[in-house]
Amino acid sequence: MASNSTSSILPLLTLPDDVTHTAWNSSSSRLALASHSGTLHVWAYPPSVHSPATSWQAHDAPILKVVWAPPEFGHLLATCATDGSVSLWEEISSKDAGIEWRLVCQFPENQTPVLDFVFGSCLSGLKIVTAGGDGHIKIYETASTLELRKWQLQAEFPNVANLKEGIARITCTSASISWRPPVDSVQRPVFALGYCTSSQQFSTAKIWEFAEAYQRWQMIAELRESHEKPEPVHHMSWAPNVGRPFELIAVASGKSVSIWRLEFPLDSQGRLVVTRAARLIDHNGEVSHLDWDMTGMTLATSGSDGTVRLWQSNFSGQWQQQGIVKSVKDSYKR
Template sequence: MPTSTMVELPPAAVHTCWSSLGRLAVALSSGTLQVWDAPHAHPSASWTAHSAPVRKAVWAPSEFGSLLASASTDGSVALWEEYLSSDHHPVSTQWRLVCHLQDQQTPILDLAFGNCLSGLKFVTAGADGYIKVYETASTLELKKWQLQAEFPNVVNLKEGTGQITCSCASISWRPPVDSVQRPVFALGYSTSSQQFSTAKVWEFTEAYQRWQMIAELRESHEKPEPVHHISWAPNVGRPFELIAVASGKSVSIWRLEFPLDSQGRLVVTRSACLTDHNGEVSHMDWDMTGMTLATSGSDGNVRLYQSNFSGEWKLQGIVRSTKDS
């Protein structure tokens, strides 16, 4: 079947992110952010967001309006809000800076919003292996953000952090129920240190007012492997949770049993190990029901997986790249 190009993005594009309303945010290595609105073949907005290359751009939950966050290689995070401008006629929409955060020069590798019971939060994963959690003082005042917590992605702080090199990180919040989610997220790193590299699940405990690791997504006999992407599946009535973790050419699907056991840990089992890709798996996405997983990698193909009634995950189809067609 012949294919046609809908939109051609700039060569400097390094990251894209769709909103729930079908809008596309594009981050450029020049420090520029763009917003594309279908069916237009040109960006509806384009502005200089950072003085250094933009690494990631993510949309906030739709209930907070058109709110966009961007992270740069200089360690800064900026929040942008769309508004109606009457400076020119006709009235048009513009983007303005809501908040700018920068604690140090450590590059931000990933960031993600979470709309929790205690308010809107976002998590950043730095190239030094540290996680930072920010929260709003009030969801009605999105200009005021505070650092709620900062901690390294290690099981035991006594192990020490040392000097590490992180090439990528991936964050995925536990999907919301009734538009609000629990303060639980999964994070995986690809680093020079094994203790940082595994995918881990973190939860905020109200009793101790701190974040604690409640699961490590690997078998006890396995060595930690660098994580390239992590994706928490939506849950529509399942009595358990599913998380997909991409490491190298393989994808592991993990089953998590909530609530926590008597020692404050999750019961975690591997449901599948998918090894069909011929190259490194770089991205994954679940459908809205959490029953179909799409994976893509450097081999240029997208693979679709589903679980049968026996709980076995099977390859259901391949979307091949044009060079292979």
């Protein structure tokens, strides 16, 4: 029996009963909660008078996801709902109204919902990458730095080239996008994206890069070994890199998690050298979420079995489980 510890667990917050998604900001001091009823909650930890807990009706439909923008754009949130609407919200305060969250802008409504979206703060300006339920990636961009009201669609492309099956026949249930973390404080226009779809071709996780020379987004790698069948992607996360000679991306598909090693720069054919560094198969249920720590050395994964597992590489490059956070249902009713 492994050692069991409960003293290290600190309850922070009991959630409203219809929360669908939560997101911490980059300094882990604010938590945004998206809910089924369309209400958005923002909560501060540790609680402070300067940032009171607040909530407002953000959408008419259930909110799917909420994400924070990089902190140099203020306290800025983006939300997407099941009806396809995407909104940006920011916290401001004035002498008269005090602190309040206001709608910065709404993106044109899509026919299909946005499954995942992320901010990327590139040199050319703030970007939002969205992965639509129709399998299309859209990249919006703004040149402004303070107002952020005007966005333009910079690019739109499907997550697969030379599609054999008809695109209309594909259903996408979820998607995951992860930017390559900044290198030397500069955010390069490179991100990884994976879908969970009915089409194998669509499902493979891919790396996209904006090629300055051609002024368009190009796929520079697929995260799979040549002999393998593509697997649906539930979540993926690009590890922070503070001096490693290679990049690491963790991809959750089904019950397993793969850690891929990428070696920049691109080879002569404009492709990345990609190798699988590990395949972690200890979860009993589908792996739904994962996140790297600040050093990019420890990966936390969570499965539908309610268990969180922690992984690290040892000296010989083997990835091993180092910790488990189990969840246990209380027998008594509170």
